[in-house]
Amino acid sequence: MLLxxxxxxxxxxxxxxxxxxxxxxxxxxxxLVVLLPLIGFVINGVLALLHARASAVAVRNGGELxxxxxxxxxLTHTLPTWVGPGVVGLAFLITLVNFVRMxxxxxxxxxxxxxxxxxxxxxFHVAAALQLDQLSMVMMLVVxxxxxxxxxxxxxxxxxxxxxxxxxxxLNLFVFFMLTLVMASSYALMFVGWEGVGLCSYLLIGFWFxxxxxxxxGKKAFVVNRIGDFGFLVxxxxxxxxxxxxxxxxxxxxAAAGLAYGGGLITAITLFFFLGATGKSAQIPLYIWLPDAxxxxxxxxxxxxxxxxxxxxxxxxxxxxxxxxxxxxxxATVAGVGALTAFFAATIALKQxxxxxxxxxxxxxQLGYMFVGVxxxxxxxxxxxxxxxxxxxxxxxxxxxxxxxxxxxALHHTHSHADAQDMRNMGGLRKxxxxxxxxxxxxxxxxxxxxPFAGFFSKDEIIWQAGAFGGAAHAPYPRLxxxxxxxxxxxxxxxxxxxxxxxxxxFHGPNRTxxxxxxxxxxxxxxxxIPLVTLAALSLFGGWINxxxxxxxxFLGLFGALPMGEWMHHWLEPVTAAAQQIQATHLGAVSExxxxxxxxxxxxxxxxxxxxxxxxxxxxxxxxRKYVPAEESPADTGFARVLNRKWYVDELYDTIVVRPLKxxxxxxxxxxxxxxxxxxxxxxxxxxxxxxxxxxxxxxGTVNTYALILSLGVLVILGVVIF
Amino acid sequence: MVVASMILSALLFxxxxxxxxxxxxxxxxxxxxxxxxxAVNLAFVALSRVWGIExxxxxxxxxxxxxxxxxxxxxxxxxxxxxxxxxxVNNFNLLKW
Numbered sequence: 045m046l047l048x049x050x051x052x053x054x055x056x057x058x059x060x061x062x063x064x065x066x067x068x069x070x071x072x073x074x075x076l077v078v079l080l081p082l083i084g085f086v087i088n089g090v091l092a093l094l095h096a097r098a099s100a101v102a103v104r105n106g107g108e109l110x111x112x113x114x115x116x117x118x119l120t121h122t123l124p125t126w127v128g129p130g131v132v133g134l135a136f137l138i139t140l141v142n143f144v145r146m147x148x149x150x151x152x153x154x155x156x157x158x159x160x161x162x163x164x165x166x167x168f169h170v171a172a173a174l175q176l177d178q179l180s181m182v183m184m185l186v187v188x189x190x191x192x193x194x195x196x197x198x199x200x201x202x203x204x205x206x207x208x209x210x211x212x213x214x215l216n217l218f219v220f221f222m223l224t225l226v227m228a229s230s231y232a233l234m235f236v237g238w239e240g241v242g243l244c245s246y247l248l249i250g251f252w253f254x255x256x257x258x259x260x261x262g263k264k265a266f267v268v269n270r271i272g273d274f275g276f277l278v279x280x281x282x283x284x285x286x287x288x289x290x291x292x293x294x295x296x297x298x299a300a301a302g303l304a305y306g307g308g309l310i311t312a313i314t315l316f317f318f319l320g321a322t323g324k325s326a327q328i329p330l331y332i333w334l335p336d337a338x339x340x341x342x343x344x345x346x347x348x349x350x351x352x353x354x355x356x357x358x359x360x361x362x363x364x365x366x367x368x369x370x371x372x373x374x375x376a377t378v379a380g381v382g383a384l385t386a387f388f389a390a391t392i393a394l395k396q397x398x399x400x401x402x403x404x405x406x407x408x409x410q411l412g413y414m415f416v417g418v419x420x421x422x423x424x425x426x427x428x429x430x431x432x433x434x435x436x437x438x439x440x441x442x443x444x445x446x447x448x449x450x451x452x453x454a455l456h457h458t459h460s461h462a463d464a465q466d467m468r469n470m471g472g473l474r475k476x477x478x479x480x481x482x483x484x485x486x487x488x489x490x491x492x493x494x495x496p497f498a499g500f501f502s503k504d505e506i507i508w509q510a511g512a513f514g515g516a517a518h519a520p521y522p523r524l525x526x527x528x529x530x531x532x533x534x535x536x537x538x539x540x541x542x543x544x545x546x547x548x549x550x551f552h553g554p555n556r557t558x559x560x561x562x563x564x565x566x567x568x569x570x571x572x573x574i575p576l577v578t579l580a581a582l583s584l585f586g587g588w589i590n591x592x593x594x595x596x597x598x599f600l601g602l603f604g605a606l607p608m609g610e611w612m613h614h615w616l617e618p619v620t621a622a623a624q625q626i627q628a629t630h631l632g633a634v635s636e637x638x639x640x641x642x643x644x645x646x647x648x649x650x651x652x653x654x655x656x657x658x659x660x661x662x663x664x665x666x667x668x669r670k671y672v673p674a675e676e677s678p679a680d681t682g683f684a685r686v687l688n689r690k691w692y693v694d695e696l697y698d699t700i701v702v703r704p705l706k707x708x709x710x711x712x713x714x715x716x717x718x719x720x721x722x723x724x725x726x727x728x729x730x731x732x733x734x735x736x737x738x739x740x741x742x743x744x745g746t747v748n749t750y751a752l753i754l755s756l757g758v759l760v761i762l763g764v765v766i767f
Numbered sequence: 768m769v770v771a772s773m774i775l776s777a778l779l780f781x782x783x784x785x786x787x788x789x790x791x792x793x794x795x796x797x798x799x800x801x802x803x804x805x806a807v808n809l810a811f812v813a814l815s816r817v818w819g820i821e822x823x824x825x826x827x828x829x830x831x832x833x834x835x836x837x838x839x840x841x842x843x844x845x846x847x848x849x850x851x852x853x854x855x856v857n858n859f860n861l862l863k864w
Contacts (some may be wrong), residue, residue, distance in 0.1 A: 477850060740863075743863045744858070744860060744863060745859075745860030745861060745862045745863035746855050746857060746860050746862075747796075747859070747862065748787075748788060748789075748791070748856060750862075751787050751788055752788050755784060755788065
């Protein structure tokens, strides 16, 4: 009853936007997609509060809440299992219905549903409105689909955690904000989602907040993101100053006419938006928070810090494709920062021992690829890589979660204090966790760019586009793009290396867990491996929906036998068409060959062979090394130490940013605030007191003095009156 | 005649004022105040020649108030004298803060 009432209200939303072609696209309950996770948040939030109260009562009575007591688990602990994944699964189904409906019609313009007026002051109007088009549809599918799988996985991973309902409350809230972000019809509403996911990221990184280090990691993520948010805000102000609206449709329609190509304003807007993206999507120079964010539960790392939230910056740039196409400097910066980050983060991943840290730097690196894609005008390729990355990186993180879960159990049995996340303590897990082993290899081959896995098609297209863009007839900085192309190619090889290293150290070779512990290593339960297998299937076949035309016709596309062809490219055409047209007008056609010759198919084969070669090389090199458990391992020396310590970037930031900031704050506190400001305020007090003391000297108490002063006063007044 | 009276009145007033300011004996100060009042009275009476009868009427008021004041003032002085056994005003400095 409640649901139908809400449905009616949602249906009542007005519709704008026009459709062309046969049949109109009628969205199916788009508001409910956003609303469902919020409902889940409210229910789980209430359960979490009840649960926290019950625990507090138990603690006050001198015990603690026993989850496995005789009465079975309390309702507050069992209900989130159904509510949490349930609402996200429903949202996914509704999204699927919308997707099928959109497939049937050719939608030229986004469909905007306005629900109510959110801000209405002076000339600034923002409506609470959702926008459905091909781009937001892809994002909705990825967000709800991957979220659902990770929610299911979480049931197994977090099931024994005392704060289980709180976990699902936060996770549902995150999905709500992420859907707001990707479905918003204006930058202002997008910013709501943008900030909301940041909040949930903070809450979930510091989920185990009693651990000081974890709470600090959450704080770091939040503070670093604020720097990016500043850029996003400034960009919005600049945009508003020119267009007097922040709605996507009018801004993008008026952009080409209202902004000079390559002008100062558009460059500033794109660069400030990109500053926001570097914060949210962990790019140089603001990437430092993401590796620390691994302090959160592993499914959170998979969902927020790999598959969805961190890709928000890529989505934003792709959404603003018209603006970026108008600014060659802005686009070159996006691609340059992306290429540098892709390479730089990959080098750090080479020497990390914490399994989650390897994956974290890998994520930073892969996000760099996506920015290369959207920076060279290959918006579809960037979004395509975003999608495939969501599959295989989500899978890698969940696989790592399964390993950590199993390791943790084994170490818990013997009360060992060894690090459950250190790969030096693992080794030979293949025997104990065969399913995890297979799916992790699928993801590794996908991310390394091995044909026919998803990563091959998505990553290869980005690298190819980076090279081809530099060869465009009027490319702004051709040599620069050649450099990006080399960086991207090198990063691809590093990726293959560090991923193989991770697999070999974790699953192959002798077991280093300890004999007693290894007897307790178990494969994960079905609730955890079913999502893994689903994601593995997506990592294998997901790339086939966007095989570039030339590859598709060659043997790499089985001579056109792969069913989908360039589907994604065509699907996103209506969204990216305007940007492509601007690019074609000002830059001419992109090159048909890579910077040093060779066609798309040739380079596809080359990158595939290189990836295989690097995997084989890494297999031999890492496989032949004798690892010992972390506690007995000697510290790295030389260059390996530099990589292990992450190029000392955290130390560098500490020296040039954190310490000066702290001493400046101390100066402001001790000298300016306590000295000058308080000095002035206290000084006024002392002044009043001094004047009072001086005045009291005249108050002798003897009548004569008063009479004298009175007489003098009369004389003065008389003098004034008379003269 | 008026001018001479005004000069005399001014002189009497100055003498009274100085008496109040300089002398420390409460009785003398009291008498000096009376002198000031009567200096004013003299001025009123003298000026009534020029301005009319109002000045002379006002003198009666002043004399009435002065009589009342003398009654209260002397009572206070006697009460102080009983307490401190002196009428030197330098000793009376409670009239502060």
